[in-house]
Amino acid sequence: MSEHPFFKGLNQGQIALLTGCASNVVFKPGQFVFREGEPADHFYFIREGKVQVETHIPQKGTVTIQTRSGGEVFGWSWLVPPYRWHFDARAVELTRALAMDGKCLRTKCEDDHHIGYEIMKRFLLVIAERLEATRLQLMDVYGHGSNS
Amino acid sequence: MAPIAEKLLHTDLAGPMTTEPFVIRRVVKETADTFTLDLESGDSSREFTFRPGQFNMLYVFGVGEVPISISGDPTKPAVLTHTTREVGAVTRGMRRLKPGDTLGVRGPYGTAWPVGEAEGSDVVVVAGGIGLAPLRPVVYHLLAHRQKYGKVVLLYGTRTPEDILFRKELERWRSRFDLETHLTVDRATGPWHGNVGVVTTLIARSPFDPQNTLAMVCGPEVMMRFTVLELERRGLDEKRIYLSMERNMKCGIGLCGHCQLGPRFVCKDGPVYRCDGIREVFSRREL
Ligand SMILES: Cc1cc2nc3c(=O)[nH]c(=O)nc-3n(C[C@H](O)[C@H](O)[C@H](O)COP(=O)(O)OP(=O)(O)OC[C@H]3O[C@@H](n4cnc5c(N)ncnc54)[C@H](O)[C@@H]3O)c2cc1C
Ligand code: FES
Numbered sequence: 001m002s003e004h005p006f007f008k009g010l011n012q013g014q015i016a017l018l019t020g021c022a023s024n025v026v027f028k029p030g031q032f033v034f035r036e037g038e039p040a041d042h043f044y045f046i047r048e049g050k051v052q053v054e055t056h057i058p059q060k061g062t063v064t065i066q067t068r069s070g071g072e073v074f075g076w077s078w079l080v081p082p083y084r085w086h087f088d089a090r091a092v093e094l095t096r097a098l099a100m101d102g103k104c105l106r107t108k109c110e111d112d113h114h115i116g117y118e119i120m121k122r123f124l125l126v127i128a129e130r131l132e133a134t135r136l137q138l139m140d141v142y143g144h145g146s147n148s
Numbered sequence: 149m150a151p152i153a154e155k156l157l158h159t160d161l162a163g164p165m166t167t168e169p170f171v172i173r174r175v176v177k178e179t180a181d182t183f184t185l186d187l188e189s190g191d192s193s194r195e196f197t198f199r200p201g202q203f204n205m206l207y208v209f210g211v212g213e214v215p216i217s218i219s220g221d222p223t224k225p226a227v228l229t230h231t232t233r234e235v236g237a238v239t240r241g242m243r244r245l246k247p248g249d250t251l252g253v254r255g256p257y258g259t260a261w262p263v264g265e266a267e268g269s270d271v272v273v274v275a276g277g278i279g280l281a282p283l284r285p286v287v288y289h290l291l292a293h294r295q296k297y298g299k300v301v302l303l304y305g306t307r308t309p310e311d312i313l314f315r316k317e318l319e320r321w322r323s324r325f326d327l328e329t330h331l332t333v334d335r336a337t338g339p340w341h342g343n344v345g346v347v348t349t350l351i352a353r354s355p356f357d358p359q360n361t362l363a364m365v366c367g368p369e370v371m372m373r374f375t376v377l378e379l380e381r382r383g384l385d386e387k388r389i390y391l392s393m394e395r396n397m398k399c400g401i402g403l404c405g406h407c408q409l410g411p412r413f414v415c416k417d418g419p420v421y422r423c424d425g426i427r428e429v430f431s432r433r434e435l
Contacts, residue, residue, distance in 0.1 A: 052344060064336040066345035071353055092341055129352075132374065136346040137334045141368040142277035142307040 004045060006073055006122055014115050021104035027051070027091035034085045040077035042099045046070050049095025054088045066133065067092070076127055078102025079120075165401065167207050167252035170228060172245055178231060178313050182278060183243055184219065187228040187251060195225035199260030200285035201392060201420045205400045206230065207252030211241035215397045215415070217282035218256060223292050228253065231281035231313065257400045259420040261286045261364050262390055263293075269388075270298040270356040274375050276305050276347055276367020280313050282392055282419075283366050287321070294326055298361075301328045301354045305347025305371070309333050309340045328355065347371065348378040358383030364420075366392040373430070376423055389423040393430070 007015055025044075027033055033044065033051055044051075050069040054062050065087060068074040077085050083102070109116030170187035177183050189196065198218050207213040220229025234243045245251065263286060271290060275283045290300050302321065306312050312331065322329045330350045332343035343350065347367070363384055365375050372391050379389055395407040395414040402416035409418065410429035423430075 050343075064340075064344040066349070067332070067343040069343075069353060129349075133346050133349050136348065136370070136374055139370060140307065140334070141370045142305075142311065142334070 004071075006045070010115075010118060014118065017108060017112075017115060018100070018105070021101040021108070022098050023101070025097050025099045027095045027097070029091055029093050031091050033089040033091060033095075033097075034075070036085050036088050038085050040075065040083045040085045041102050043073065043075035043078050043102060044100070045098040046072050046074065047096045047098060049097070050092040051089050051095055051097075052092050054090060056088070062088075066130075073126055076123055076130075078106070079123055165254065165399070167205075167254045169250045170253045172247050172249050172251060173227070175245070175247060179311050182231060182233045182313060184229060184231040185242070185245070185251070186220075187230070187253065188226065189228075196228045196256075197225045198222060198256040198285075200263060200289050201261040201282060202256035202258050203282075203400075203419065204228075204230070204253050204255030204257065205397070206242065207254075208238050208241040208245070209250070209252065212238040213252070214238045214242075215257075215400060217392075217419075219281040219284045221288040222285050223288065231278065231284075233278045255400070257415055259418055261392075261420055262362065262422075263289050266290075266362040266364075267293075267296045268298070268360075270301070270361040272301045272303065272351075272354060272356050272361055272363045272379075274303045274347060274351070274363060274365045274367070274379075276371040276375075277307065277311065278313065279365075279367035279371075279392070280304055283364060284314065284317075286364055287327075291324075291327065299328065299356050300326065301330070301356050303330050303332075303347055303350040303354065305332045305334070305350070305367075307333065308335050308337045309342070310337065330354070346374070348374045351375070351378040351382055354382075361388065363389045365389065369393075369430070386423040386427065390420055391423055391426070391430070392419045393421060393426065394419065 036055065046068060048070045050067055051074065052064045052067045054064050057063050077083060109119055170189055172185055173188050174186040175183060200222055203215045203217045205213050206216050216230045216232050218229065219231040220227060232239050232242055234240050273283050273286060287302060290297055312318065318329060321327050330343065332345055332347055332350055333340060334346060336344045361384055363379050365372050376389055380386065393409060393414050395409055397415050398404045398406040400415045402413045407414040409426065
């Protein structure tokens with residue numbers, strides 16, 4: 001865990017505190033990691049494999065919004081009330097991940113605002129990156145009239 | 149003033165404004181709105197040498213002339229290849245041409261991708277949409293001189309799976325152990341099980357060494373702006389990032405001023421620029 005860029009800058013004590021909330025999980029191809037509306041109690045570090053984030057649109061069926069793969073962090077609904085997943089996430093291939101217990105982490109962040117702030121800063125980056133990517137996706141830059 | 153990408157201002161043809169007839173040998177439909185033309189000179193001894201990134205002015209007789217990058221293999225100068233997206237009158241006229249028809253060609257013009265400077269480094273090639281066409285000669289060059297480069301990573305994003313150019317070739321590239329090829333689409337349609345998300349999301353996951361990497365980027369300007377930010381976030385210096393710019397052109401040789409970008413002309417100072425040299429004009433509107 002200490003080698004992951006997400007944990008860069010944290011001391012061993014802080015990393016040990018976070019490790020207390022972590023467990024290893026494996027998802028088979030096609031298996032859901034979480035479903036829209038369910039309580040969002042975890043976030044994940046993908047060690048290997050690939051997960052797609054999906055939603056269901058009436059009359060259109062299931063639409064994939066983005067793919068996350070090895071080395072990436074995903075899931076931020078555990079941080080934002082009412083702590084429910086906004087989308088479905090499904091493993092596309094055999095995926096090994098580290099699941100971080102969000103409830104456990106929320107308690108630790110409340111108890112120790114210093115670690116709470118460190119976690120917030122890191123998640124702010126994750127959320128900002130997703131927002132930027134979503135905006136770019138919505139701009140539809142490759143369509144007719146774009147300059148390339 | 150920052151140095152300009154590998155500069156080549158000479159023209160290979162008789163005179164700088166002389167159009168030479170080339171015969172279309174093959175037409176390949178790539179996607180619903182893009183096609184590739186293989187051209188050969190009427191003179192069988194004529195070879196067309198160019199550097200990856202350069203473009204030609206292509207004249208569709210009776211319709212008009214447009215700049216189009218060369219998308220073929222620089223090590224095979226007997227055939228001249230261009231890949232074009234149909235957007236308006238001239239490119240529509242070009243799409244209607246068939247094998248045996250003639251097209252006017254003048255060039256090659258413009259600056260080239262810095263394949264020489266990249267030697268000894270990892271190389272990351274980031275293409276968006278039809279931006280893969282001007283970068284394909286780079287991939288050919290890197291593969292032909294593979295031992296001179298570190299890791300070579302190709303990241304390619306399109307709007308949907310149907311918009312992917314050079315499909316068969318990409319499949320071949322993906323199966324090579326000496327080239328990392330990653331594709332992504334903005335919108336998944338049909339049975340697509342690959343990556344979904346914009347091309348910038350592939351950068352964070354790519355295995356290049358940011359301290360020793362040179363990046364070459366081509367695509368719509370918005371895509372390039374975000375790509376530069378993401379490459380910088382990974383630790384690349386802007387002096388190690390090159391971009392290919394597009395502006396409307398007429399003469400192609402720095403005479404008419406149509407393609408002005410800040411203090412320079414894209415046709416002769418570009419289209420390939422080092423990022424730090426154009427950054428301040430690159431993100432401004434309506435230049
Ligand atoms: C150096 C360079 C290399 C290029 N390489 C390729 C290539 O490999 N493949 C390819 O398909 N296209 C390429 N282009 C773009 C191509 O030149 C234009 O699509 C073409 O000129 C359009 O001509 P048209 O008469 O069909 O369309 P027009 O009727 O002239 O234009 C149709 C639409 O395209 C826009 N447009 C036209 N020219 C440009 C331009 N240069 N930049 C941005 N928007 C433009 C117009 O604003 C309009 O929205 C390149 C342009 C440059 C400058
Ligand atoms: S096209 Fe005439 S100056 Fe560039």
